[in-house]
Amino acid sequence: MESLLSYVPLMFFVVWFFSSWYLRKNKKSKTISVGGGFLGACIFFVVVSFALIPSNTNTNGRHQDKIKPAAQEAFERAISQHMRQYEATKNELVQRQLREQRKNKIAEILPDKSATHWLGVVKEIGATSDGKGILAINIDGGIQIKTYNNFFSDAGPKTLIPPDSDLYKVLLTLNPGSRVVFSGSFFESRQDYINEISISEAGSMRMPEFLMRFSFVERY
CATH class of the missing domain: 1.20.5 (Single alpha-helices involved in coiled-coils or other helix-helix interfaces)
Structure with a gap:
């Protein structure tokens, strides 16, 4: 161009x-x-x-001239749809059923429990007391993809980003609000198919936070 x-x-x-x-x-x-x-x-x-002259307008499936992967679009739609349905009912039995339905839909969309070149905006970036990197990325639909933010929770999953890694060097160039392309792996969960780390069911359905081990992040 x-x-x-x-x-x-x-x-x-x-x-x-x-x-x-x-x-x-x-x-x-x-x-x-x-x-x-x-x-x-x-x-x-x-x-x-x-x-x-290129346009930076976000339109259906576009994110500042980047096109979302089909899996990301389907994931965002599924989460948003079940979020709206959850908000629309006060029946706890129905709400629990909606969470199960969401789990099954996620399984259809992400059979390998991974994200490749998804698009988002950095929500949080920081470090633990021992210097490991913390990262949280917002995607459309009120969804957050993130690492843990403390050593104790992360003892098993190891999502925190080591200071001597190439990924950590990328984090040094980012700020909250930075637009990024990212890839990574989700974690298996019996309850949600991929691990969602909200404390309550309401939090999981209304403001979901999915745990990820990031393998690639790049600013654009």
């Missing part, structure tokens, strides 16, 4: 030259031919520039 934009001035000159030549050939005055050629070139310049 940038290479095409670099040719716009040359195209402007070519259009102006041939427009002027055409008008003079058809016996227009020199002033009219030059002015008409210039006007035509200006119109051409405006149209081409708007056509070539």
Whole structure:
């Protein structure tokens, strides 16, 4: 795209030259031919520039000119759908059934319990007392993908990011609000298919937080 934009001035000159030549050939005055050629070139310049300059508008499936993987879109839709249904009922039996239905849907979408090149925005970035990296990423639908934030909870899963890793070097370049592409592995859960670490059922359904061991993060 940038290479095409670099040719716009040359195209402007070519259009102006041939427009002027055409008008003079058809016996227009020199002033009219030059002015008409210039006007035509200006119109051409405006149209081409708007056509070539990329848009950053988020639209269905897009995230600042990045296209979401199909699995991420399906995951976000499923979580959001069950979130709305959970909010719409006060019947605890129905609410529990909705959590089971969500589990089954996640299993269909993420059979290998992993995310590849998903898109999100950094919510939290920090370090534990022993210097390991903490990361939480928001994706659409009010969903958070994150590491644990303390050594004791992470003793088994080992989601915290070691200071001597390449991934830690990437974290040093990020801030809350940074847009990122990320990959990683979720953890198996009998209750939710992939491990969701909210304390209560209501928290799990309304503001879900899924545990991940990140393997790749990149700012864009």
